[in-house]
Amino acid sequence: MSAEVTTRTQASEGTRQPFGQRVRDWWNSRSRLEQWLMIIPVVVLVYLLPVMNFFPLSTEPWTDYELALFNAARLGLIALGLNVVLGQAGLLDLGYVGFFAVGAYVAAIMTSRDSFLTDPRYSWVVVVPVAIAITMVSGVVIGTPTLRLRGDYLAIVTLGFGEMVRLLADNLEPLRGNRGFQDVGGPPGTYANGSPIFTQGDGKPWYWLTVTFIIVILLLIGNLERSRVGRAWVAIREDEDVAEIMGVPTFRFKVWAFVIGAGIGGLSGVLYAGQVGFVNNQRFDVVTSILFVAAVVLGGSGNKLGVLLGALVISYLPDRFQLAPEYRFLIFGIALIVLMIFRPQGLLGARQRLLARGRQAYQRLVGKPEPVATESALIDSGKGTNA
Amino acid sequence: MSDPTPVEKGLAAEVQGMSESELAQHLEEVAEAVAPDREIQVDVGDTLLELDDVTLRFGGLVALDSVSFGIRRGEILGMIGPNGAGKTTCFNVMTGVYRPSSGEVRLEGRRLGRLKRYQITRRGIARTFQNIRLFEEMTALENVVVGTDARHKTSVVGALARLPRHWQEERAGVERAMALLEFVGIADRAADRAKNLPYGYQRRLEIARALATEPKLLCLDEPAAGFNPAEKDELMELIRRIRDDGYTVLLIEHDMRVVMGVTDRIVVLEFGKKIAEGTPAQVRDDPAVIAAYLGVPDDGAA
Numbered sequence: 267m268s269a270e271v272t273t274r275t276q277a278s279e280g281t282r283q284p285f286g287q288r289v290r291d292w293w294n295s296r297s298r299l300e301q302w303l304m305i306i307p308v309v310v311l312v313y314l315l316p317v318m319n320f321f322p323l324s325t326e327p328w329t330d331y332e333l334a335l336f337n338a339a340r341l342g343l344i345a346l347g348l349n350v351v352l353g354q355a356g357l358l359d360l361g362y363v364g365f366f367a368v369g370a371y372v373a374a375i376m377t378s379r380d381s382f383l384t385d386p387r388y389s390w391v392v393v394v395p396v397a398i399a400i401t402m403v404s405g406v407v408i409g410t411p412t413l414r415l416r417g418d419y420l421a422i423v424t425l426g427f428g429e430m431v432r433l434l435a436d437n438l439e440p441l442r443g444n445r446g447f448q449d450v451g452g453p454p455g456t457y458a459n460g461s462p463i464f465t466q467g468d469g470k471p472w473y474w475l476t477v478t479f480i481i482v483i484l485l486l487i488g489n490l491e492r493s494r495v496g497r498a499w500v501a502i503r504e505d506e507d508v509a510e511i512m513g514v515p516t517f518r519f520k521v522w523a524f525v526i527g528a529g530i531g532g533l534s535g536v537l538y539a540g541q542v543g544f545v546n547n548q549r550f551d552v553v554t555s556i557l558f559v560a561a562v563v564l565g566g567s568g569n570k571l572g573v574l575l576g577a578l579v580i581s582y583l584p585d586r587f588q589l590a591p592e593y594r595f596l597i598f599g600i601a602l603i604v605l606m607i608f609r610p611q612g613l614l615g616a617r618q619r620l621l622a623r624g625r626q627a628y629q630r631l632v633g634k635p636e637p638v639a640t641e642s643a644l645i646d647s648g649k650g651t652n653a
Numbered sequence: 654m655s656d657p658t659p660v661e662k663g664l665a666a667e668v669q670g671m672s673e674s675e676l677a678q679h680l681e682e683v684a685e686a687v688a689p690d691r692e693i694q695v696d697v698g699d700t701l702l703e704l705d706d707v708t709l710r711f712g713g714l715v716a717l718d719s720v721s722f723g724i725r726r727g728e729i730l731g732m733i734g735p736n737g738a739g740k741t742t743c744f745n746v747m748t749g750v751y752r753p754s755s756g757e758v759r760l761e762g763r764r765l766g767r768l769k770r771y772q773i774t775r776r777g778i779a780r781t782f783q784n785i786r787l788f789e790e791m792t793a794l795e796n797v798v799v800g801t802d803a804r805h806k807t808s809v810v811g812a813l814a815r816l817p818r819h820w821q822e823e824r825a826g827v828e829r830a831m832a833l834l835e836f837v838g839i840a841d842r843a844a845d846r847a848k849n850l851p852y853g854y855q856r857r858l859e860i861a862r863a864l865a866t867e868p869k870l871l872c873l874d875e876p877a878a879g880f881n882p883a884e885k886d887e888l889m890e891l892i893r894r895i896r897d898d899g900y901t902v903l904l905i906e907h908d909m910r911v912v913m914g915v916t917d918r919i920v921v922l923e924f925g926k927k928i929a930e931g932t933p934a935q936v937r938d939d940p941a942v943i944a945a946y947l948g949v950p951d952d953g954a955a
Contacts, residue, residue: 486813493812493819494802501799504788511748513774513803513866522809620795622815622823627794627831632844637792
C-alpha cells in the first residue's frame with residue numbers, strides 16, 4: 267500500500283499533469299484563509315468590471331458595455347439555476363425558459379400599470395420573494411407529473427411545458443399577448459439628486475445587483491451541494507435505481523431540484539423584466555431555452571464556476587465581437603459540436619464536493635483537502651498499463 | 654475482536670506501527686462506529702424476514718412459485734440454485750423492486766406491502782448488486798456517506814441554512830463511513846473515485862455502502878463473483894465479521910465452497926420453486942438438490 271501511495275505522489279509531481287489539474291491542485295493545497303484572501307480581489311474585480319469600459323473589454327460602440335455585462339450576469343444567474351437541475355440532478359430540462367417567463371410575468375403583473383390588478387404598485391422588495399415563491403410553486407406543478415419520466419422522455423415533456431407557458435402568455439387575455447406590459451418596476455432607491463438608481467438605460471446598478479444575487483446563490487447552492495441534498499442529486503444523476511435502493515427518496519429530491527432551479531429562474535426573470543421595463547410573449551421561446559442549456563453544457567454541466575463561464579461566453583463574446591444575431595446560433599452550434607468532440611465535459615468539467623467536512627476528512631486520508639482527481643488517477647492507471 | 658489478523662491489512666496507514674494492544678483498542682473503536690446501535694446479544698432464532706407463499710408472474714412466466722422461507726435473526730442464510738432459478742428475482746421482491754403477484758413479505762412481522770424502495774431500505778433491508786453499481790463519479794467515502802444518509806433527517810432548508818443537525822449528521826456520517834471503509838478493508842483508497850478502484854475494492858465498497866444504511870438484513874448478490882480463492886477466503890471472513898457485528902446476512906452465491914463454508918442454512922431454488930432448505934450438510938445430501946445441479950438419468954429412455 268505504501269508503494270501505491272508513492273506512485274500517486276510521483277504522478278502528481280510529474281510534468282504530464284494537465285494544466286487545469288495543476289491549477290486545481292495548487293488551489294486546493296491553499297488553506298481556507300489563503301483561498302478567501304485570493305477570492306476577495308477577484309470579486310472586487312468582478313464588481314469593478316462596468317467601470318473598466320476600455321479596449322480589450324469594451325463592447326462599444328456596437329453594444330452598450332454595461333448592459334452587455336448585465337445580460338451576461340443575468341444569463342449566469344439562469345445558468346446557475348439550470349445547473350442545479352441539469353448539472354447536479356442530471357435532469358434534462360428543455361423548458362427552463364418557462365420559469366424565467368413566470369418570474370418576468372409575475373413582476374410585470376405586480377408593478378406594471380397595464381396589469382389587471384387594481385393597484386399594481388407593489389414594491390420591488392415584495393415582488394422578488396413573491397415571484398420566487400410563485401415560480402417555485404410552478405416548479406412543483408410542472409415537476410410533479412413530469413419527473414416520473416426519465417432521460418429523453420423528461421426532456422421532451424419539459425420542452426412541451428416550456429411551450430405551454432409561452433402559449434398561455436400568447437392566448438390568456440390578462441397576460442396581454444404581444445401588447446405586453448409597459449413600465450415594469452425595478453428596485454427602489456434614488457440618487458442624491460432624486461433621480462432613480464435603477465433605470466433602463468443604465469446597466470451598472472443592474473449588473474451589481476445581479477452579481478450580488480449570484481454570489482449569494484453560489485454560497486447557498488454550495489451549502490446544498492455539500493449536504494445530504496447534493497449527494498442525493500448526484501446519486502440520482504449517476505444511477506437513479508440504486509439511489510432509491512440506498513434509501514434516497516429520489517422523487518422528492520428531483521422535485522426539490524426542479525423547485526430550486528425554478529426559483530432561481532424566476533429571480534432572473536424579475537431582473538430581466540425590471541431592466542427591460544417591458545414584458546410580452548416574444549422572448550420566451552424554445553430557442554431561448556436551448557441557449558440556457560447551451561450555456562450550462564458549454565461551461566461544464568455540474569460545475570458552478572463553469573456554467574458562469576459558459577454564460578459569459580454565450581452572452582458576452584457575441585456582444586464583444588459584434589456577431590449579428592442571425593449568425594449567433596450558427597456559431598454556438600459549431601462551437602458546441604467542436605466542444606463535444608474535444609471536451610465533452612465542457613470548458614470546466616464537473617466538480618463537486620459532497621461532504622460538508624470533506625476538507626478535514628480528505629486531509630486526514632490522503633494528506634490533501636481534496637479527493638484524488640479523476641485525471642491524475644487516469645494517468646496513474648495509464649502508467650500502470652505501460653509498465 | 655480478539656483476532657485482529659484479517660482486519661489488519663485493510664486498515665489505513667495510521668494503524669501501521671501500532672502495538673498489539675493499541676490495535677485491539679483501535680479495532681474496538683472501529684467496530685463501535687460501524688454498528689453503533691447493534692444489539693450486543695443477538696437472539697439467534699426468531700424470524701427477521703419472512704417470505705410467505707410469494708408468487709411473482711411476468712405475464713405467463715412464473716418467476717417465483719409459492720416460495721416460502723424465513724430468515725432468522727443473526728444467521729447467514731445462503732440462497733443457491735441453477736442459473737435462472739429466481740434467486741435475484743427473490744432479492745428484488747424483498748427489496749421492493751418487484752411486488753409479489755400474490756403472497757407477502759414480512760420484516761419483523763410487518764408487511765412490506767406497498768412500501769417504496771427507499772422506505773424498505775429504511776425499514777432495514779440493504780443489498781449489493783450482482784453487476785457492481787456504484788456511484789462512479791463519487792469517491793469511495795462519498796458513496797458510503799450516501800448510504801448513511803438513509804438514516805439522516807436534515808431537510809433541504811436545514812442544509813441551506815446549515816443548521817446544527819446538518820453539521821452533526823455530516824460529522825457522524827463521515828465518521829461512520831470511514832469506519833465502514835476500514836471495516837471492509839479499503840480505507841486506503843477512500844479518496845479515490847469509485848470508478849478508479851480495483852474490482853475487489855468495488856465489491857467491498859458495495860458492501861460498505863449497504864452496511865451504511867444500518868440494515869437489519871444485508872443481502873449480498875454474488876459477492877464473490879470474479880474473485881480468486883484468496884479473495885474468496887477474505888470475503889468469507891468479512892461476511893462472518895458482519896454477522897458477528899449483529900447483522901443478518903442473506904447470501905446468493907454460485908461458488909459452493911463459499912456457500913458451504915460460511916452459511917448456517919441454505920435455501921435452494923429451481924425454476925422459481927423452493928426445492929430444499931436446511932443446513933449445508935443436509936442440502937448437500939438432498940437428492941432433489943443433487944438432481945437439480947447434476948441432472949437425473951431419464952428413466953423413460955431406452
